Amino acid sequence: MQRVIFLVWQNIAFRLIVGWGVVVVLPALLMWRMRFLQGRWLITEFNSMVLATLGVLLVTLGLRKLTEFPGQRSISFVLPTLLLVMMLLGMVIIVFRLPYSLYYFGLSGVIGVVFFFLSFLLEQKAHQPYMAYIPLGHCQNFEAIxxxxxxxxxxxxxxxxxxxxxxxxxxxxxxxALDEDWQRFLTEQTLQGRPVYNNRQVYESLTGRLPIHHLYENELGSLLPSQTYLWFKQLIDIIAILLVAPFVLLIAVITVIAIRLESPGRAIFVQERVGQGGKLFKIYKFRSMRFDSEKNGAKLAQQNDPRVTKVGKFIRKTRIDELPQFLNVLKGDMSLIGPRPEQLSFVKTFEKTIPFYNYRHIVKPGISGWAQVTQGYASDTDETALKVQYDFYYIKHISFALDILIVLKTIQTMLTGFGAR
Incomplete structure (x- = not known):
């Protein structure tokens, strides 16, 4: 019986119907039972139910899409997704000046939070893959994943x-080593309807990384982002920055004062970085290190780096030091989401040691990115090589859903300080 429930709950249409009944219909029955059953709804009630229905649809589909990405089946995504959808519905109400029932939204919201948390937990139990692997070739230690x-x-x-x-x-x-017996077995399994995956596909889907070591692996052809989406992405970047500008400016003023009070030198740090197409541009950051931090040349930041000031340690941990890069986004040098830009000296070194390193420059660099929120900071060539695999995965799968996921994980990173050095 339990297995049947789990299997049914995996069906997205079933979850939508149940969610609509619990989050939309139940509060309406509790508040306006007679009018609801008779279909005599006030305009405020009708608008509220339509918006709540839209909310259930967006949250259900949103959580389903976000958890498709590798390693993202955490319950911590439920609340940010709910808040994001609530903000979107609030904007719809304000823009179109729709009359609505505040009490209905309050009750529906409380019920919705409980429902989606329980729904996510149930879906997690239902989604527990059990896969077999053949320990030959490059598929030796898959049980370690x-x-x-x-x-x-x-x-x-x-x-x-x-x-x-x-x-x-x-x-x-x-x-x-995959001899005729194994090939015959795999053919039989496919005919029985059981999927057979190549190890590279599974490695990519489980780790969120896309390693490319040789041209014959034929992955470069898939790393061609949609130009239409890149244009849409730039438009969204500009709109988002303009919306948060007043809040960001307040934080910026406080940060500048704190930096100048602690140590001499300019509060804004300007440095040349490599951008899209390998072109150089000047990146802006709040200075988090001593003003003479590069007197002996550029160096990657290390754990507990002595060059980092007290204020710098806080703004690096919370990513406040990256806020001036909003100017780079408005200038068109960067995007909100993308591979992090590196200094030219580091790029020249990595080109010699990391296969296809330059391919990460096919898109604009970002303030945050898949590698930053998944791996954290890279302090040497080995960690950078791993980071590039995350960049390749992002470039191959670049989409609005993945960008939203990175935004949510960036907020988590800002709150937890993950990867800061």
């Missing part, structure tokens, strides 16, 4: 119990 229950196949056979549980099979399809 997190969040998946693995079955290691030592021979080309699944017994009756395993056949009921295993949802898919992973193999290195290019491995010469």
């Amino acid at each position: 997190f969040q998946i229950r693995w079955l290691r196949l030592e021979k080309p056979h699944l017994d009756a119990i395993q056949s009921k549980k295993v949802q898919a099979i992973v193999a290195d399809l290019s491995s010469p």
